[in-house]
Amino acid sequence: MTRAFVFPGQGSQYAGMGKSLSDAFASARLVFEEVNEALGQDLTKIMWEGDSDELRLTENTQPALMAHSMAVIRVLEDGGKTLADLASHAAGHSLGEYSALAASGAFSLSDAAKLLKLRGQAMQRAVPVGEGAMAAILGLSMEQVKTVAEEASLGGGICVAANDNADGQIVISGTKMAVEKAIDLAKEAGAKRGMLLPVSAPFHCPLMKPAADEMAAALADVTIRQPSIPIIVNVLAVPISEPSGIRNLLVEQVTGAVRWRESVAAMPSLGVTSLVEVGAGKVLSGLARRIDRSLTTVNLQDPKDIEAFTDSL
Secondary structure (H helix, E strand, O other): OOEEEEEOOOOOOOOOOOHHHHHHOHHHHHHHHHHHHHHOOOHHHHHHOOOHHHHHOHHHHHHHHHHHHHHHHHHHHHOOOOHHHHOOEEEEOOOHHHHHHHHOOOOOHHHHHHHHHHHHHHHHHHOOOOOEEEEEEEOOOHHHHHHHHHHHHOOOOOEEEEEEEEOOEEEEEEEHHHHHHHHHHHHHOOOOEEEEOOOOOOOOOHHHHHHHHHHHHHHHOOOOOOOOOOEEOOOOOOEEOOHHHHHHHHHHHHHOOEOHHHHHHHOHHHOOOEEEEEOOOOHHHHHHHHHOOOOEEEEEOOHHHHHHHHHHO
């Protein structure tokens, strides 16, 4: 069995995530402490004791999800297994790409935390609250959604396909009026559903250009090492390992589409037969079953998951 480790993105967070790992393993606890120190805030208090609205703020969600994923990785390393021992490839959904890079040694933990905090803040700053929106379109193909988005953009608005998550599950992003128009057009085109998402900014669209500029400046000052295994990147849906390419693609990722369906669909051709979802939730496992049912899935988010996984090795 050849595995790819995959790392979740925004929407997988939940109150209490990672607490059982911190309680059970000193190595996991050290991850959360290092992230708190890097950010200069008690992020774990928000994760474990804060209300859901505070955790849902993108500047908190992004480093929190990465910290949970990295706590799992550190516990696996306690058992003597590195990421390269366990997987041939890695990938992450949007912010999860930073988790994949940290897990593979391309980023230090503290740099990943700081970059994700800034990424969340920059994305929020890029568009005033209420001016942008995102929506899920269910039941149309990627080409149909692109056509709908283009039509909705006529007249000066912006609407693009932002996340190609799985067959018939695509997220659009842009100015609020254009996204709302696209929902109506999608329903006319035969979509099963079109619904606005509870997000604070229109991610992965041209409106995020100011955030991309901020990330370009921040990434220029960060050391990126060659990852221990290739990372299948969102923007291209192909594996890369070159640090300079990683740096450039992380900037492009801010405004570019997350090509998750294509990323997962490419895995069998790379020899991958199993996906291991590392961190909060089971969103990526659910998407994998829709993309390619030949792929088996495993979720690692708490001590019993890790124990069962290591026992199976």
